[in-house]
Each structure stands twice: as structure tokens, then as C-alpha cells.
Amino acid sequence: MLLIISGPSGSGKGTVTKRLHPGEGYALSISMTTREKRPGEIHGVDYVFCTKDEFREVRDADGLLEHATFSGNYYGTPASYVNQQIRQGYTVVLEIDVVGALQVKAKRPDAVLIFLMPPTFSELRHRLETRGTEDEDEIDRRFRRATDEVAELPKYDYLVINDDIDNAVRDINLIVTAEKLKPGRSDEKISHFHDNYNGA
């Protein structure tokens, strides 16, 4: 299953995603990027680092679930890694902004889209301000964008209110468990119906 954790800047996507562990069946998607590797980052773990030519080659072969440009650098989600992890039985987690999430959903309608949001816009503003990673102009811009992003909520499968990180993680685990009960994800159970034991 492909699980997309999305929502406005400041909604807590990153923090929540870090709590979805491999031991519970989750695998994090790894992005491709053309930006410089920073000290401490590991190729193939934090990102797949590549040249612009390499990036374009994958993109033009329809090998990306979504892609975007930030500050002149390309970022994208390679479908190959996602597919490989899904085949191994993992729930692949993609933490991504709203534009990217909707790009992925268009290519993969079976992806489960979760919109993460603090209980109120004022709380969102508060979180953007207190994390101190953006200046006032950037905070304003991200906050205004959040209104447009919330307008996309009807395109999402689920809304999880991130008032408390433990509650949000519990809701996400619960959604994944329920999604696995959909007939489209139950082929193994259904094939088991026709065991020939007892001549049934």
C-alpha cells in the first residue's frame, strides 16, 4: 500500500512520519534530488543524489510519481523504489506537500491520502512562528497557502487532526489497518476461501 502523509507547512507531517517505523510494516519513500549532498546525508538513505541529466532521464521515462523544482533544484519520487517496497509487503510512506500528493493520487488512484492539520488555523500559525525556521515573510506565504491547501481536503481520503502526536500516529495506524480490510487489498484472504478441504 502507498500511504501519503500530506498537509500544510507546520502541520507536523515530518514529525508524524518519523514515528511510522519499519517494525510496524512501514517503509519511507526516498526522493531523488539534484541538490548538493549536505554533510551527514547518505546517498540512497536520505536522498538519491543525481545530476539534472539523470533526473530528466527518469522523469521523461515516466519513472516519477511526482516532481517539483525548489530553488532551482529538482526533487522527485521514483516509482521504482516505491513499487519494490510495496512488493515486499511494506506500507510505503510518502511525506509530501499538497500539490505533490495530488500528483501522486492522479497516477496512483489506489494510494491512501491523509491530510494532516492542527486543530485550528491559529494553531498552525503558532507552530510556524515558534519553530523559527522561516522568516516572517515566508511564514506569511506558507500560512496563506494553507487556506488553499485546506480547500483540497475533499480530494483526500482521510483527515487526521494533529492536536497530539500520539493521537495522530494512532489514527494513521488505524487507517492503515482498516484500509487492509478493503476487498481490493484482500486477494490472499479471498483465494483462501476456496480451499478444497472437506470437498467444499
Added chain:
Amino acid sequence: MLLIISGPSGSGKGTVTKRLHPGEGYALSISMTTREKRPGEIHGVDYVFCTKDEFREVRDADGLLEHATFSGNYYGTPASYVNQQIRQGYTVVLEIDVVGALQVKAKRPDAVLIFLMPPTFSELRHRLETRGTEDEDEIDRRFRRATDEVAELPKYDYLVINDDIDNAVRDINLIVTAEKLKPGRSDEKISHFHDNYNGA
């Protein structure tokens, strides 16, 4: 929310439904029927007992979510009671066969359809035989019908395997909790986003 517990005869629909209690937010739907009241049954609790004319009047006014005839008696699900309980905040539970469930889904696309099934057909056969309420011909008929009913699985929202009653009830509770996280059922949370606290 309208929750439909459905599946073949012998799947354990009745047993599972009895475990969905009002204290946990569930209300059982009450059927209308033209059959005779049996000793111990209470009008308005077990069934709404009525004449054929009364039944036809409700049916012709499009007041039934589904209806069927068994042994010359009419049975149906009045929409009015279901709607009233939903307005009061209950998850209304309808325990019904596959034909009826699909009738309701056609009228109420927002209904959540759960298909209940033992792990295998041979286990289904075993349960039909050991409950001893049908003769061999009727067991055969119900068992053959189960194959057609399972073919309708793709029209359902969820498949719950009833290998163990506690597990099946747990899965159903989990589905209801996840369904409440869908944006279409989250109007109250969404309206709360725009509190004007802090001028946000």
C-alpha cells in the same frame, strides 16, 4: 453513519451485530414486517409489525431503504427510523443479506458495507450444518447461494473474516473509527479550523 453488516447465511452476521452496543454509539435498525408477531416479540423493538396495506403505503412513498418477500410476508427497512438515529449521532447498524445490502447501497452511497465471511467455504458449510436450523436441502441451497454472494464482494467497502467473533467485532469497530476520519464525515472538525482566536 449507516453501517451494513452483510454476508452469506452462516457467516455470523447476527452474532456479530448483537455485539455492537448502544454504549459504543451503535443503534440497530428496526425492520417492518407483515408477518405475525411471535410470543415474546415486542412491536417497535424486534420489528414494526404492520398490515400489507400499511407496508405498501410506506414502500410506495419511497420510505424503505430495501424490501423483500419471504414465505409470503413482506420485510423492509424504513428510512425514517434510520435517519432519525443518524441525526442523533448513532452509527445505525443494518444486518441484512447481500441482495438487500446492495439495494441499500444504491439508495445510500454513503453507507458503509461490510462483507462478513468465515475463513473458508468449508467452514461456512460446517457452520450451516452444525447450527441445525435448516434441513439438508435448505443448507445446500444457502451454500450454493454463498458462491454468488462472494462474487459481489467488489461492491463492498470492507471484507471482515469471521474466524473469531472478538476479532471480527474489533475489525468492525476499527472500520467505523477510520470511516469517521473521512473528510466527508468531518464537517465539525473542519468548521473548527476557522476559529478567530488570535485573529488567524
